[in-house]
Amino acid sequence: MEYSAAPLQRLIEQFQKMPGIGAKTAQRMALFVLGEPKEEARDFALAITEAVDKLHRCSVCCNLTDGEVCPICKSSLRNRKTVCVVENVESLMAMEKTNEFKGTYHVLHGVISPLDEVGPDDITVKELLSRITADEVNEVIMATGSSVEGELTAMYISKLLKPLGVRVTRLAYGLPVGSDLQYADSVTLARALQGRLEL
């Protein structure tokens, strides 16, 4: 596009690489940054470099952290004997927002996916296994997604853990709270029926 200067074009392209951001939104974001006071735009750039330079995986749970271990693993209020296994940091954040879970996490940073040539060694399964004995973990909650790969990963890890005498559980499937039965898809409804509870 001949009509816009190269630095503007490069900035638009950077925004456009993001998931879910198309050409128009990227343009809007780039021009928003340029419309801000220069100091704020520089803070933005600094936030990126700082995050990239300082953040790394927690040596215990593989969550992103700027310290040796992440705030959750460091906290004395969290139960280290219960570990919730999640696919990624987004899932961890979603779980934390519930304020229900007081155990610790383990972030896999992916799922086993033979089609994409992702095997158990490409995700943090080894790190999970080494925690089990070290922390005397007695329950592992599998909170991977309900995709084929998520289920496969949950099954694979549970098979590794059961011989170690660890209780392995899975998040319940069922109707989303607040939704109507008539709008539920049939697979979800079937799982809700299978997982019915005593009243």
Place this chain on the structure above:
Amino acid sequence: MEYSAAPLQRLIEQFQKMPGIGAKTAQRMALFVLGEPKEEARDFALAITEAVDKLHRCSVCCNLTDGEVCPICKSSLRNRKTVCVVENVESLMAMEKTNEFKGTYHVLHGVISPLDEVGPDDITVKELLSRITADEVNEVIMATGSSVEGELTAMYISKLLKPLGVRVTRLAYGLPVGSDLQYADSVTLARALQGRLEL
């Protein structure tokens, strides 16, 4: 949010400042940047600082540029006697994408809005007036938006220009191409009727 490291939190906040970006999207974008190779994330930060440092307003039309004048004003293929007045750089880009306009632009960087205390001196009206005689402009096309402020700005500028003997025109209002009459709002339809053309 205690569970995520400060540099990550800061990066999420930076994304969340953008127009139309909520908490979840900001989080997704921040984690996307961190998931990229470090070099790419640094390129992103560099693109921001470079754009902020290098871009400024074109000395002729106030478009953003890294040179003395913008690529459009520099081009020998563009007619400097026809000037299209737009509110912002986004509008200029939208106009350029049509490939229909071969004149030059003038970017107001805002509209006159008494409620927001934006007067003619806060936008680039003065720069526009100084071009009229210097470039012997014979037509100014007002392409400000159809908001009250956009219309007010168009009226204000046309009143300044007419005594100078410049032809001032306004983009046509009417039915969007490809849409059905039944779906048009009544204001648009009324304007399409007023602006009807001979066949």
